[in-house]
Amino acid sequence: MRFSLRQMQIFAAVARDLSYTRAAEALHLTQPAVFAQVRQLEESVGLPLLERIGRKLHLTAAGEEVLATSRETLDALERLEMRLADLQGLKRGRLRIAMVTTAKYLIPRLLGEFCARHPGIEAELTVTNREKLLARLAANEDDLVILGKPPGGLDVVATPIADNPLVVLARHDHPLAGQKAIPPARIAEEPFILRERGSGTRRAAERFFAAQGCTLKVRMELGSNEAIKQAIAGGLGLSVLSRHTLALEGEAGLIQPLDVAGFPLQSQWYVAYPAGKHLSAVASAFIDHLLASQGHTAVNFPE
DNA sequence: TTCGCCAAGTGAGTCAAGAG
DNA sequence: CTCTTGACTCACTTGGCGAA
Numbered sequence: 001m002r003f004s005l006r007q008m009q010i011f012a013a014v015a016r017d018l019s020y021t022r023a024a025e026a027l028h029l030t031q032p033a034v035f036a037q038v039r040q041l042e043e044s045v046g047l048p049l050l051e052r053i054g055r056k057l058h059l060t061a062a063g064e065e066v067l068a069t070s071r072e073t074l075d076a077l078e079r080l081e082m083r084l085a086d087l088q089g090l091k092r093g094r095l096r097i098a099m100v101t102t103a104k105y106l107i108p109r110l111l112g113e114f115c116a117r118h119p120g121i122e123a124e125l126t127v128t129n130r131e132k133l134l135a136r137l138a139a140n141e142d143d144l145v146i147l148g149k150p151p152g153g154l155d156v157v158a159t160p161i162a163d164n165p166l167v168v169l170a171r172h173d174h175p176l177a178g179q180k181a182i183p184p185a186r187i188a189e190e191p192f193i194l195r196e197r198g199s200g201t202r203r204a205a206e207r208f209f210a211a212q213g214c215t216l217k218v219r220m221e222l223g224s225n226e227a228i229k230q231a232i233a234g235g236l237g238l239s240v241l242s243r244h245t246l247a248l249e250g251e252a253g254l255i256q257p258l259d260v261a262g263f264p265l266q267s268q269w270y271v272a273y274p275a276g277k278h279l280s281a282v283a284s285a286f287i288d289h290l291l292a293s294q295g296h297t298a299v300n301f302p303e
Numbered sequence: 304t305t306c307g308c309c310a311a312g313t314g315a316g317t318c319a320a321g322a323g
Numbered sequence: 324c325t326c327t328t329g330a331c332t333c334a335c336t337t338g339g340c341g342a343a
Binding site: 019021031035039057 | 328329330331332333
């Protein structure tokens, strides 16, 4: 019986998702490549590992056995890799980070700085939504996760790493642009664009205006900050977004933060990992890097 | 250095099951 | 019945590696 670690890794991914397609996406392969690896593993074992009932994949008894051994083997190798990397200090190692989409304005730059300082470190960055991120956190799939609010219900260590000021954004030629201390009630008179339900930014905005006794005139809901910025630039309304979304603005000046009383709303970015997890030297060093950057994390914000 | 082999991967396609 | 989705196949490419 001969099978490779690669086959184990791919089979474990298929068994986790019970889908060749989703496993392929997760592994950045095509679905046929994943299928071929699992088929070869089955041929080596001499028994089917997966069976298809209708459109659903199921593990066979042999599949359960191979999966258990694959996980033990892969875990052992990962621990070995971590110990060896620790022995080498920060000269070598791997850092797997998952983050919510909105952190893209902050984390890639900090990760870039960190990797430039430690060229031997291989970084893997996964960008996903909060729900999938929490699933990854619960399954301990990453070294660190970056999110906007520490998860309730999960036993995790969460450390604030940077301010995430939420501001009201408008097109540069909006009548309210340039006015000082605009009352929230005045903002509520304008058509508003919100993120989709479940978004932390949306929750914070709704909570603020509700506390002021205002009801927002929601004109549309969009699923990404970029789409909202395009809508603001198109004159479709105002929105509340992280000030970081302007940090890399090529269209600087086209969208501006308004001076609204009570704003910016102060929230924070957190780095988190499961409680009890043994952090690698690389992961610890990256947290230190994030903390060291605190206070001067944001690049020059357009005024 | 070149050549050939092989493993791993891709793209394009078929087939079958489930949903509307 | 038709459309969509996902499993599966096949032909082909690419890159690593050992032998000559």
